[in-house]
Amino acid sequence: NAGVMQNPRHLVRRRGQEARLRCSPMKGHSHVYWYRQLPEEGLKFMVYLQKENIIDESGMPKERFSAEFPKEGPSILRIQQVVRGDSAAYFCASSSTGSRDQPQHFGDGTRLSIL
């Protein structure tokens, strides 16, 4: 299966802990996008990365959140000192290029629960 792989599917953290969400894009894709979906809401753009570069992070909270997409390995969305409001589904999507005609292919998401 060469689809977008996210892990873990479910992640439980206590307030104040760190959460690391991983995303391996589809084979041949070098553009990765992260979205957050709160219950009963649509997806909100967080950040767009290309290998080793952050292209657009306009949707990322200014504090506690960071993302990277290293030359080797998956993209990581990191949330430090988690709070209850961080509970959500986090989706990763990838595309082969950043051009408009390329649809984004989504992973199955990581459901983050904060106790």
Add this chain to the structure above:
Amino acid sequence: AQTVTQSQPEMSVQEAETVTLSCTYDTSESDYYLFWYKQPPSRQMILVIRQEAYKQQNATENRFSVNFQKAAKSFSLKISDSQLGDAAMYFCACKGYQKVTFGTGTKLQVIP
């Protein structure tokens, strides 16, 4: 800036009937693409159909078709011969340069 509006939080359709989901959008870009995604209870995001803004012809994928009215900035999804497996959240999305903006979704219920 881009906005996508789905004004129908919930819709229902009888099995085998046809239903239309509404979507309006606004974008300052001249070149953009429009998409409909389906999210079943499993929470996967599945691409249903896409439309290139510079093409006047409405896109069609089997039982799914769109009514794209560029001047009105409207992009509705028609599902024909509805099936139980069509029950899901449907999200309209607009993709301009780099970023995709999603609507808030329409929950479709299919009644047997």
